[in-house]
Amino acid sequence: MQFSHNGLIIALDNGNGDISFISHAHSDHVNGVKRSKKHSIIASEETIALANLAGEFVPLMRGARLLNAGHILGSRQLLVEDEQSGTVSVYTGDISLSDNIIVKGCEVPTECDKLVLDATYADPKYVFPSYDDVCSSISKWVNDNRNCNLVIGAYDLGKAQEVVKILNEYSKVVPLVTEKAARFCDVYKKFGVKLDWFEVGTDEAEKAMRDSFVAIVPMRKATRYFCRRLSEAFGRKTLCAVATGWALTHRFDTDTAFPLSDHADFNDLKRYVEESGVKELSFIQGEGNHLRSLVEKKLITTSATIV
Numbered sequence: 001m002q003f004s005h006n007g008l009i010i011a012l013d014n015g016n017g018d019i020s021f022i023s024h025a026h027s028d029h030v031n032g033v034k035r036s037k038k039h040s041i042i043a044s045e046e047t048i049a050l051a052n053l054a055g056e057f058v059p060l061m062r063g064a065r066l067l068n069a070g071h072i073l074g075s076r077q078l079l080v081e082d083e084q085s086g087t088v089s090v091y092t093g094d095i096s097l098s099d100n101i102i103v104k105g106c107e108v109p110t111e112c113d114k115l116v117l118d119a120t121y122a123d124p125k126y127v128f129p130s131y132d133d134v135c136s137s138i139s140k141w142v143n144d145n146r147n148c149n150l151v152i153g154a155y156d157l158g159k160a161q162e163v164v165k166i167l168n169e170y171s172k173v174v175p176l177v178t179e180k181a182a183r184f185c186d187v188y189k190k191f192g193v194k195l196d197w198f199e200v201g202t203d204e205a206e207k208a209m210r211d212s213f214v215a216i217v218p219m220r221k222a223t224r225y226f227c228r229r230l231s232e233a234f235g236r237k238t239l240c241a242v243a244t245g246w247a248l249t250h251r252f253d254t255d256t257a258f259p260l261s262d263h264a265d266f267n268d269l270k271r272y273v274e275e276s277g278v279k280e281l282s283f284i285q286g287e288g289n290h291l292r293s294l295v296e297k298k299l300i301t302t303s304a305t306i307v
């Protein structure tokens with residue numbers, strides 16, 4: 001996917017253009033650019049650090065703006081306004097409209113002709129509970145199980161740091177994290193996000209593991225089998241959970257699941273479409289079929305056509 005602007009092709013989270021815009025540091029948004037070996041990149045400072053990007057970082061050209069995306073640290077949307085026609089195009093990348101414990105919710109442009117929208121949860125079955133309720137339920141689970149070891153599956157970048165912060169602030173717990181997640185925590189800290197964690201394999205982590213502990217692990221590790229092994233190894237009951245928006249609909253092999261999402265839910269996407277006044281709408285990350293049918297049946301206040 002690309003935007004054409006001032007005679008340049010701006011590739012959107014891929015390497016097929018004169019310049020690549022990278023919305024945020026999740027690998028599915030970065031790897032295409034890394035593979036292309038083209039090195040003219042527009043990205044936030046945080047994204048450059050989190051994704052360990054190398055290349056030439058070009059300043060924003062006239063008529064282009066980055067808007068907060070509210071997804072993970074450094075996530076941005078790209079807005080370009082054509083000088084001749086005045087047409088405004090926006091690429092959201094991954095977005096979340098609500099504030100979370102680390103980043104503010106995304107900025108919704110008030111004028112937008114063409115919109116490429118994150119449709120990850122563009123389905124009415126994805127309406128998330130309030131953020132505070134989800135944080136409180138994580139905290140309650142931790143507090144109710146202080147005598148157990150607890151394992152929480154979360155993506156290494158973005159979600160893991162959010163869970164660290166929730167555990168620090170709601171439960172006064174310093175969790176263990178993997179080496180990979182710890183590297184991302186370091187970058188968050190460098191950009192002013194206060195986080196406390198222990199990196200697995202360090203002396204302080206070993207010390208923390210003498211008592212009951214909470215560990216944040218990659219999603220694939222958060223299984224009952226893994227927890228049984230931990231229970232045997234530590235001689236203490238181990239419970240596991242996952243923290244993901246998919247918890248609303250998917251079953252996980254865990255004791256519990258928290259619908260902690262860093263994406264917009266269905267109602268938020270509807271609101272984005274309505275408030276932005278978009279005229280031409282297309283989707284990334286999912287088919288957007290439910291939004292498509294709402295637009296086509298005129299159930300959203302929009303004059304948008306789907307392209």
Ligand SMILES: [Zn+2]
Nearest residue numbers: 024026071094
């Ligand atoms: Zn993402």
